Amino acid sequence: MFLETLCERISNTIFYQLKIIKLNAIDSTNTYLKELGKDLMLEDGVIVITKKQTKGRGQMGAHWQSKSGESLTFSMFKRFSSLPIEHQAGITFAVALGVKSALKKLQIPGISVKWPNDIMSYQKKLAGILIENQFKSNVISSSVIGIGLNVNETKFENLPQATSMRLNTGVVYNLDEVLTEVSEAVMIELQRVEGGDFLKLKSDYEKVLFRKNKVSVFENEAGQQFNGIIKGISEEGFILIEAENETLQQFRLKEIKMLF
Ligand code: BTN
DSSP states (O other): OHHHHHEEEETTEEEEOOEEEEEEEESOHHHHHHHHHHHSOOOTTEEEEEEEESSOBOGGGOBOOOOTTTSEEEEEEEEEEEEEGGGTHHHHHHHHHHHHHHHHHTTOSSEEEETTTEEEETTEEEEEEEEEEEEETTEEEEEEEEEEEOOSOOOOTTOTTBOOHHHHHOOOOOHHHHHHHHHHHHHHHHTTTTTTOHHHHHHHHHHTBTTBTSEEEEEETTSOEEEEEEEEEOTTSOEEEEETTSOEEEEOGGGEEEOO
16 A cells, blocks of 8 residues: 555556655755654655755765756655665665666666766766665664766866766756656665565676776775776675785775776
């Protein structure tokens, strides 16, 4: 019954009825949605989108910038009934796969996922994802999933590694249409997280990893550079890198940086 209020079923495909809060400006859609979730019993799938973020947040305390009205900056609320903490990485896998599949549908070329969840087009970053989980006892009760997707921007000052959908295809996109594609695809992939599909999600994610099985240069926490080959992802969501001495080592997000 609950699902019926959220979704329309059309020929075996679930289309999410999007519940969107549109704001002209806000510090960060993730911060706003997290605060809202403390006061209200938010419905699964609520989205907050803004034209302008004044304090957009990225991973590991970074800043997220985008030009007002040219790109998408939004956050989605996902409720889980009781997701074990061990399956936390499944959320990362599902969100990245959802964004990737929407971009494929929109015919954006060269899409891959740079661990943990930078969405790349060829060698450049097209979108960033910031997932913030809420816990109850020892399960994950909900997630706020923030997505910054460069859509129609054509200039990225001091960000030589950034690109946009428009720069890739020459097309000027309708932001509402892109939002619908991306958020529906993410919600559909997220259904797999609680559906006992963890290992399949992980293997699907591993298939789309940026620079998998290629020699890349990494820098560890001590600032040492080394050559390694991305082999896959552990069940905890750590990256598995084969070092030059052929040992397989795993790293958490803060422990490693890919240089090229
Ligand atoms: C990253 O690549 O570092 C993650 C960037 C995430 C940016 C999005 S924009 C919408 C949402 N609100 C935020 O403050 N951050 C996320």
